[in-house]
Amino acid sequence: MSQEIRILLIDDEAAIRDIIKINLKSQGYKIDAAVSGQMGLAKAVEFHPHLIILDLGLPDMNGYEVLKEFRKWTSVPIIILTVNDDEATKVRLLDAGADDYLTKPFGAPELLARIRVGLRHNEFKEATPVFRSGDLEVDLNQKRVSVDGRPVRLTNTEFEVLSRLVRENGKVVSQSVLLKQIWGHHAEDQSHYLRIYIKHLRTKIEKDPSKPKHIVTESGVGYRII
Amino acid sequence: MSQEIRILLIDDEAAIRDIIKINLKSQGYKIDAAVSGQMGLAKAVEFHPHLIILDLGLPDMNGYEVLKEFRKWTSVPIIILTVNDDEATKVRLLDAGADDYLTKPFGAPELLARIRVGLRHNEFKEATPVFRSGDLEVDLNQKRVSVDGRPVRLTNTEFEVLSRLVRENGKVVSQSVLLKQIWGHHAEDQSHYLRIYIKHLRTKIEKDPSKPKHIVTESGVGYRII
DNA sequence: AAGTTTTTTACGGATTTTATACGGATTTAT
DNA sequence: ATAAATCCGTATAAAATCCGTAAAAAACTT
Numbered sequence: 001m002s003q004e005i006r007i008l009l010i011d012d013e014a015a016i017r018d019i020i021k022i023n024l025k026s027q028g029y030k031i032d033a034a035v036s037g038q039m040g041l042a043k044a045v046e047f048h049p050h051l052i053i054l055d056l057g058l059p060d061m062n063g064y065e066v067l068k069e070f071r072k073w074t075s076v077p078i079i080i081l082t083v084n085d086d087e088a089t090k091v092r093l094l095d096a097g098a099d100d101y102l103t104k105p106f107g108a109p110e111l112l113a114r115i116r117v118g119l120r121h122n123e124f125k126e127a128t129p130v131f132r133s134g135d136l137e138v139d140l141n142q143k144r145v146s147v148d149g150r151p152v153r154l155t156n157t158e159f160e161v162l163s164r165l166v167r168e169n170g171k172v173v174s175q176s177v178l179l180k181q182i183w184g185h186h187a188e189d190q191s192h193y194l195r196i197y198i199k200h201l202r203t204k205i206e207k208d209p210s211k212p213k214h215i216v217t218e219s220g221v222g223y224r225i226i
Numbered sequence: 227m228s229q230e231i232r233i234l235l236i237d238d239e240a241a242i243r244d245i246i247k248i249n250l251k252s253q254g255y256k257i258d259a260a261v262s263g264q265m266g267l268a269k270a271v272e273f274h275p276h277l278i279i280l281d282l283g284l285p286d287m288n289g290y291e292v293l294k295e296f297r298k299w300t301s302v303p304i305i306i307l308t309v310n311d312d313e314a315t316k317v318r319l320l321d322a323g324a325d326d327y328l329t330k331p332f333g334a335p336e337l338l339a340r341i342r343v344g345l346r347h348n349e350f351k352e353a354t355p356v357f358r359s360g361d362l363e364v365d366l367n368q369k370r371v372s373v374d375g376r377p378v379r380l381t382n383t384e385f386e387v388l389s390r391l392v393r394e395n396g397k398v399v400s401q402s403v404l405l406k407q408i409w410g411h412h413a414e415d416q417s418h419y420l421r422i423y424i425k426h427l428r429t430k431i432e433k434d435p436s437k438p439k440h441i442v443t444e445s446g447v448g449y450r451i452i
Numbered sequence: 453a454a455g456t457t458t459t460t461t462a463c464g465g466a467t468t469t470t471a472t473a474c475g476g477a478t479t480t481a482t
Numbered sequence: 483a484t485a486a487a488t489c490c491g492t493a494t495a496a497a498a499t500c501c502g503t504a505a506a507a508a509a510c511t512t
Contacts, residue, residue, distance in 0.1 A: 087333045094339040099347075100326070107313045113320040121325075121347050143398045143444070155468055156446035193470080195490060202491095210491090219478055219489065381457055419459080421501060428502095436502090445467060445500065 005119065008047055009033045010040035010066070011055035011081070020053065023108045024115075037066035049076060051118050053111075054098075056082040064096060071097035077118030079111075131166045133226060136205055136214050138166045145205065152204050157182065161197045162205075165215065165225040174222040198223060231345065234273055235259045236266035236292070237281035237307070246279065249334045250341075263292035271410045275302060277344050279337075280324075282308040290322060297323035299406040303344030305337075357392045359452060362431055362440050364392050371431065378430050383408065387423045388431075391441065391451040400448040424449060 007029045011017045017033055024031050032047045034040035044052065052070065056063035063080065070078060077099040082089075085103045094101060099121070100114050131138040135148045140163055145152045154162065160182045165173055175194055179187045187193060198217070202209040217223050233255045237243045243259055250257050258273045260266035270278065278296065282289035289306065296304060303325040308315075311329045320327060325347070326340050357364040361374045366389055371378045380388065386408045391399055401420055405413045413419060424443070428435040443449050 087336050091335045091339040094336075094343050099343060109317050110313050110320075113317040117320050117325060142396055143447070144396075156444075157469070190470095191489080192472085195492085196470085199491065217490070383458070417500085418461085421503085422459085425502065425504095443501070446469095 004028075004030045005051075006030045006032065006047060006049045007115070008040065008044055008049035008052045010035075010037065010053065012036060012057070013055070016055065016081075019108070020111070023112065027112060029115075037063070037069075040066060041069055044070065044074070044076075050122065051115060052076055052078045053115075054078055054080050056080060056084060056093075064093060067093060067096050067098060077121060079114060079118060081106075081111075131169070131225075133214065135207070138162060140166065147205050154201070154204065158197055158200055158204070161194070162201055162225075165223060168224065170224055170226060172218045172222050172224040176222075178222065194223075230254075230256045231277075232256045232258065232273060232275045233341070234266065234270055234275035234278045236261075236263065236279065238262060238283070239281070242281065242307075245334075246337070249338065253338060255341075263289070263295075266292060267295055267411065270296065270300070270302075271407070276348065277341060278302055278304045279341075280304055280306050282306060282310060282319075290319060293319060293322050293324060295411075299403050303347060305340060305344060307332075307337075357395070357451075359440065361433075364388060366392065373431050380427070380430065384423055384426055384430070387420070388427055388451075391449060394450070396450060396452065398444050398448050398450045402448075404448065420449075 005028075007024055009017060009020055009024070009031055011020070011033070012035050014035075017035075021031050021033060032043055032049070034043050040052070040054070054063055054066060063082070067078060067080070070076075078097065079100045079102065080093050080098045081102050081104065083104045090101050099118050102111060102114065129140050131140070137146045137149075139145070143159060145154055145159070145162065161178065164178055164181060175191050176188050178194055179190060183190065183193055198215060199209075202212050202215055205214055206212050214226055215223055216226055231254075233250055235243060235246055235250070235257060237246070237259070238261050240261075243261075247257050247259060258269055258275070260269050266278070266280070280289055280292060289308075293304060293306070296302075304323065305326045305328065306319050306324045307328050307330065309330045316327050325344050328337060328340065355365065355367045357366070363372045363375075365371070369385060371380055371385070371388065387404065390404055390407060401417050402414050404420055405416060409416065409419055424441060425435075428438050428441055431440055432438050440452055441449055442452055
């Protein structure tokens with residue numbers, strides 16, 4: 001379903017590295033780890049992380065230098081971990097481009113929550129989820145649909161139906177699920193609603209509505225998009 | 227030179243409020259303060275802060291509710307202050323949309339640094355100073371609008387509506403969000419305000435107001451700019 | 453006090469959604 | 483394989499909602 005999220009962990013202490021790695025993996029993030037600032041900088045280039053966790057007190061460069069190196073070319077969120085509770089250091093690092101600063105000891109839930117905050121900030125910069133298939137283009141964020149580049153006007157409900165199908169990206173979506181999600185629980189077996197909106201959608205987005213190429217019906221089950 | 231930065235401070239303890247206010251003012255920020263969540267929500271509408279500082283432990287609503295109210299209509303950075311060091315609370319608030327969470331006691335320099343972090347996140351979003359599309363030109367900074375090079379006089383409210391649409395740059399903006407942002411929460415379903423101002427705008431900026439090319443209505447949802 | 457801007461109220465047309473009906477297609481059971 | 487049963491596509495019309503427009507009262511500006 002949604003694309004993998006990559007996190008780069010830079011920490012020289014094996015014990016901490018492992019704990020954090022386990023926690024991150026349990027959330028489904030893809031992790032790459034580096035044991036030094038140099039290595040971290042190198043790995044970031046190919047790994048293209050969505051977020052970086054940087055532990056201060058690295059052997060080779062001090063964390064401040066590493067951070068400044070990163071900020072020369074990327075604005076990816078960086079969370080600093082440290083035992084150092086000195087306020088001046090905190091301020092220096094935050095002003096150098098760090099997005100957050102966590103002082104040990106801290107709990108894993110807090111780290112994970114702060115990671116989510118960091119990812120949230122960048123989420124709109126991330127690829128706009130736009131579905132494309134042949135002549136059809138559906139932009140879920142902007143609520144826009146086009147066929148052959150021409151914008152197509154959809155009503156609200158039409159868009160609701162279409163976006164449900166698009167989000168499942170080719171998987172069949174059962175009628176009852178669609179009905180429940182869009183019209184509410186009580187409408188679970190009012191399948192005529194769907195029939196009508198599928199019809200509307202097809203006349204709007206299919207070249208030949210009687211031979212649908214995009215919205216395929218799976219008889220007895222539901223619909224899916226191709 | 228650069229435009230003023232507005233910060234809204236919501237805190238019921240006068241002593242803390244004053245200390246923070248002094249610190250913020252010394253940095254050149256413009257401050258508005260509220261002593262309760264309700265008042266904070268109300269003030270935010272007209273004050274349009276670039277950042278909000280929210281102290282938990284307010285008398286009327288709990289901070290969590292206030293935060294969620296804000297997140298229904300604005301993505302402005304929110305920093306939480308609290309004496310409560312409970313991790314579960316932290317996680318809950320961060321996940322509800324808070325951008326940072328500071329536990330008292332903390333130093334003013336750290337707060338200021340974290341404010342800078344929050345402002346940094348939004349600065350590129352502000353960076354759409356002038357919008358152009360066909361004959362229409364909207365300069366958000368200078369509050370100027372022109373069609374075919376001729377300046378167009380807009381009233382305050384008209385400009386508010388237009389700038390909201392421009393900032394979303396083509397995305398649909400729902401009626402309820404527009405109403406909440408411009409007229410306040412209570413106006414969420416007073417759609418006639420919008421109808422009227424959209425009408426005004428169209429007669430001012432569209433060549434043929436009955437066939438709008440710039441301000442398009444998405445029936446049942448809201449409006450968007452093209 | 454005159455002019456501008458915002459709020460309030462009202463109405464009719466346009467769009468969208470819901471409702472109903474029927475015949476063809478597809479699946480299921482014999 | 484064929485008939486029955488179910489499911490799906492289509493057409494049409496009624497109902498509900500939404501949107502544009504006008505005009506005037508109230509609130510603000512100057």
